[in-house]
Amino acid sequence: MEIKQLNIDDKLTCLALTGSLDLGSVMAVKSEFARLAASGKPVLLEMSGVTFIASCGMQMVLSALKRMNTAELKMAVLNPQPMVKTAWEIAGMMIVVPVFTDQASALEYLNIK
């Protein structure tokens, strides 16, 4: 599991996640993820490189969002693989962190002009 910060807009935090968001990797990266997401900006998660996500990975995202929501900031997911998207939908994550397949729509949701 790897987290890489991308610079696509200075009003946004874009984090590219790659690998497996399983129990072992989440225990290793959740502190770094929380730190990067707590930037005071909307967060876009580029997830095309994520091959697996379990509920612990979703909880890592929800924990970061919970802290962000105190500042009324939004989070969105871009381009998850089909099985990851299916798990995201079944868990009800789309309600709080919607999924987009194009960057422009994701930025519009995040109120990035």
Added chain:
Amino acid sequence: MGKSLSLKIGNDLNELAVLCREVHNFLEDEKVPAAPVYKIDLSIEEMLTNVIKYSYDDNDRHEISVYLQIDPDRILLEMRDDGHEFNPLEAPLSDLSDEIELRRVGGMGIHLTRTMVDAISYLRDGNTNMVAVSVNIN
């Protein structure tokens, strides 16, 4: 009978993480397609995380066993533990409308597993919980 794998761990999340990697590598080595591998990986991680976190009151070491069998058309997974009696099929479904603050890790993981696998059953045998999962290969 197809190829099989038997593993045992203690009630320790670090040992579970190692077991999950071993199962994943076994299925990949046997050329199982990605979708059923995902569902088996998810079932083991979600079910056994629940067992380790919530099934024991003491600090003793408890043994958890996993049996995996690859048949031509499906994968059979059996998980056994000696924790409190807990039937995941009777656990309340996760309320997807819950606010973020109310979402529970355990509820979400059980809901994910029950929805994504093709069959799941539970048996209490003496002091042992046994959860069996079946995932179609094609």
